[in-house]
Amino acid sequence: MNKTAIITGGGRGIGWAISRRLAKEGYNAAILGSSDQACYGETIKELGQYGIKYKYYKCDIANHGSREETVLGIVEDFGAVHVLVNNAGVAPQKRMDLLEMTEESYDRVMGINTKGMLFFTQAVVRQMRRQEPVGQKRGTIINISSCSAEVVSRTRGEYCISKAGISMITKLFAERLAGEGIFVHEVRPGIISTNMTSAVKDKYDKMIQEGRFPIARWGKPEDVANAVSVLVGDEFLYTTGNYIDVDGGYHLKTL
Numbered sequence: 541m542n543k544t545a546i547i548t549g550g551g552r553g554i555g556w557a558i559s560r561r562l563a564k565e566g567y568n569a570a571i572l573g574s575s576d577q578a579c580y581g582e583t584i585k586e587l588g589q590y591g592i593k594y595k596y597y598k599c600d601i602a603n604h605g606s607r608e609e610t611v612l613g614i615v616e617d618f619g620a621v622h623v624l625v626n627n628a629g630v631a632p633q634k635r636m637d638l639l640e641m642t643e644e645s646y647d648r649v650m651g652i653n654t655k656g657m658l659f660f661t662q663a664v665v666r667q668m669r670r671q672e673p674v675g676q677k678r679g680t681i682i683n684i685s686s687c688s689a690e691v692v693s694r695t696r697g698e699y700c701i702s703k704a705g706i707s708m709i710t711k712l713f714a715e716r717l718a719g720e721g722i723f724v725h726e727v728r729p730g731i732i733s734t735n736m737t738s739a740v741k742d743k744y745d746k747m748i749q750e751g752r753f754p755i756a757r758w759g760k761p762e763d764v765a766n767a768v769s770v771l772v773g774d775e776f777l778y779t780t781g782n783y784i785d786v787d788g789g790y791h792l793k794t795l
């Protein structure tokens with residue numbers, strides 16, 4: 541029997557690389573996004589080549605009703621959930637200095653990146669706990685936060701706060717669920733070439749040229765997918781609540 545993975549924001553960018561990678565490894569894929577089916581319906585047909593079951597669900601992660609309905613639908617369609625990758629996320633629509641940041645932008649970013657992700661996880665965990673373990677695992681949850689969980693960006697404070705929140709959510713769920721065979725990890729990407737970073741491409745190109753990243757290149761969505769793939773496997777059964785930086789070494793402090 542194939543295991544089933546939910547990938548939020550799984551239809552494009554980093555999420556799509558994760559969906560493809562897990563499908564290739566034989567996971568059924570429940571792919572979520574807030575856009576209509578028409579946006580991703582054609583793209584995700586590519587997963588058919590791996591002989592797995594896949595389906596796209598329109599789900600606004602910030603909306604309680606949408607989250608609950610989607611989890612019920614996934615369980616009805618796939619029978620069980622073994623992996624949850626919390627990847628959906630947004631940047632502020634407009635970068636503004638911390639002293640100008642608006643409550644509207646704060647609520648939007650936190651509502652999707654942190655609150656939505658937290659309560660979606662809660663709904664999925666309720667399902668995972670009802671399932672029998674497979675080997676030593678009942679489930680794996682991977683939270684895609686960011687180097688912004690640590691790094692200060694004064695023109696997108698709400699994003700940094702939302703990602704720092706994900707780090708604590710990771711630790712909370714890891715501790716709460718360790719005794720139940722559910723493993724929880726965090727992946728912190730650096731600058732990854734996707735739609736999210738396209739608007740600030742020049743800024744980051746320049747930083748790379750200036751040698752600000754020890755590994756001097758853009759990250760690829762596949763770099764993040766590779767880390768997720770390792771963490772969802774059975775190699776780390778005495779490890780939970782950890783994070784891994786996928787940032788070209790950007791987190792390293794130098795003197």
Ligand SMILES: NC(=O)c1ccc[n+]([C@@H]2O[C@H](COP(=O)([O-])OP(=O)(O)OC[C@H]3O[C@@H](n4cnc5c(N)ncnc54)[C@H](OP(=O)(O)O)[C@@H]3O)[C@@H](O)[C@H]2O)c1
Nearest residue numbers: 549553554573574575600601628629686729731732734736
């Ligand atoms: N790119 C980077 O450099 C970078 C660095 C660090 C961390 N990250 C994090 O990695 C994750 C993926 O980023 P990305 O670069 O791949 O971004 P992206 O290309 O903009 O994709 C974002 C994904 O999130 C989904 N999403 C947005 N709002 C949603 C909502 N309300 N409900 C459900 N899904 C929603 C989008 O789907 P719809 O458009 O259909 O809603 C899309 O699939 C994000 O959490 C981001 O913060 C990215």
